[in-house]
Amino acid sequence: MSNIYDIANELGRSIKESDEFKLLKQLHEEIEKDPAANQMLENFRRMQMELQQKQMQGMQITEEEAQKAQQLFELVQQQPIISKMMEAEQRLSVIITDINRIITEPLEELYGNPEQQ
Numbered sequence: 310m311s312n313i314y315d316i317a318n319e320l321g322r323s324i325k326e327s328d329e330f331k332l333l334k335q336l337h338e339e340i341e342k343d344p345a346a347n348q349m350l351e352n353f354r355r356m357q358m359e360l361q362q363k364q365m366q367g368m369q370i371t372e373e374e375a376q377k378a379q380q381l382f383e384l385v386q387q388q389p390i391i392s393k394m395m396e397a398e399q400r401l402s403v404i405i406t407d408i409n410r411i412i413t414e415p416l417e418e419l420y421g422n423p424e425q426q
Contacts, residue, residue: 320408329401336394346388353385 324330340346356378360370370378386392 324401324404327401327404329397329404333394333397333401336390336397339390340394343390346390349385349388350391350394353381356381 340350360374360378363370363374386395
């Protein structure tokens with residue numbers, strides 16, 4: 310049997326070679342070349358991170374923060390290149406979630422799935 314780390318590295322290379330990753334990389338590079346789109350995306354990511362950190366600390370997000378985040382999301386979605394990149398991120402995220410489910414399946418078989426208990 311192959312070394313498990315070799316298999317993991319091969320999986321990483323396969324992800325990098327996938328059409329989904331290549332598209333995401335291309336769109337990311339296009340956004341980096343567009344200062345306005347890049348700044349808009351950075352602002353959106355920063356706000357996302359701040360709200361996630363706040364939630365992780367057990368703090369509530371205010372209605373004002375939620376509205377501001379929603380407005381910024383809608384603004385970002387109006388930029389075709391950013392919207393395409395977010396769609397590409399979502400497609401790659403689905404693949405990675407599926408891979409994670411497959412990888413953790415042996416543990417679920419051994420210990421059971423906590424979500425089903």
